[in-house]
Amino acid sequence: MTKTIFITGAGSGLAKGTALGLAKKGHRVIAPVETAPQVTSLMEAAEAENVKLEIFKMDIKNPQDLAQMYDYDFDIFVANAAVNEGGPLGEVPMMNFRELFEVNVFSTLETAQIAARKFVENGKGKIIFLSSMAGIMSTPYVGPYTATKHTIEAIAKTMRKELEGFGVQVATINPGAFATGFNDRSAEAKWKWYDEKIHFTKKEDMEEADQALEDQYDPKDMIDKMVEIIPQDHHKFRTAYPPETEKQMKEEEQMHWDLEI
Template identity: 40%
Template sequence: MTGPILITGAGSGFGKEVALRLASAGHEVIAGVEIIAQVSAVRAAARERGAELRVEKLDVTDPGDRENAWSWEAEVLLNNAGVSEGGATADLPEERLRRQFEVNVFGTVLLTQGIARRMAARRSGRIVFMSSVAGLTVDPFTGAYAASKHAVEAFADALDQELAEFGVTVATINPGPFLTGFNDTMFETWKEWRDNPADRLFDYEYDPEPVHRRTVQVLLGEDRRYRHLLPAEMEPQARAQVDGQWDRQLNDGRRPALVQKAYDIAPGTPVGP
């Protein structure tokens, strides 16, 4: 590997842990964090692990930050920065909806454009998008987030085909509902839900270790698959949900089971009749 590994959204969650692991293993890593306040915290975490880690402010929605990042000549890019907005599609405020796409889609793609052109000129490089299972499927009240991740999937797929002749590879990581300081913002009261955990669609106690481990393998080129749905146990469910769209009928006017489940979860019950 001739150049550094650039990781966006490295101030917390998956991005931070992957950056620290790679740096601890001796790789040249640039940890991009959204705000200046995160710089010292991530540097301190690196010192605790005895790792040499370069930490830079990189808000993907800031044109100046993106331009600075283009000059770092990253050989590998992990687009990990993202936000998650929950709520019914008809209720989402315009500014929150726009913010969802500014970070997850526009800022991410604009940053990638400049880096991809440099990779193409060098005829080498690797671009990895931290997508989500929500980039493949969608559930009620996650429309904004899922839509942004579906858009990321489309850009990633197109890039993979467009950059192939230039020696650049593209891959996606599709985590399920791991709690990393990110997903638990969307489901911040899950520990107080007064339901039977056995009845839930997802296990909110998932260990994020599989995502950390697999992401490192993908960034280092040790795993050559394009898509990585994690945990692997979710893959059959996701495939069935995607395939089911071909036979889907118009709704019959009754509340779908997934919407009812959302209403039944307390204390975060949506408003409604």
């Protein structure tokens, strides 16, 4: 059965591929993007793939942009739009930290609230939060992003309970490390403010941690998984992928129950 799917932040990364993939499967896809240039880019990608997407600029931090959500009816809402920045939590500039929460938590919840009101009124619908392996795991120097995704996990788990009685489903999708450029941009961002003359965090420790980015997964596999899961009427509350990432997430959760300091 074809669905109408609204997916934020569709201008790049996993969401861009997923929007195109869902459209190929015959679903109606509403695909807002953050910036005006991304509108053109996504339109060209859709034309190249011979699919139709409904594309417009919607920066989720902009109240005027956000109001456009009220103009659409949809069956599934995918809260995907997010930004990423790394750095040591003991020294990250609070302005940078607040900006991540502004986008990944506050504005994201605002979009989910709009979707929730629509779905409650209709008596059905599904909200999917694009979380991350970072929603469960914690990695040194990825703390700012990790903190936002841990918050998204709490929001999703709570809303699942609160909206269930209204016929509204809530779930998360938790990708591992995929080579979309999103993680690489995050790792690069901290070097804009970090100064080894004044910060106590060791530069070589952060550089060593960044080397993990050399071994990322092919985005196509995650896109295929998202295209499979998003339209389904029933699936797990949390979809972590690939399987080795799910295993790592479960092992880390268990480890913290036994960890001593």
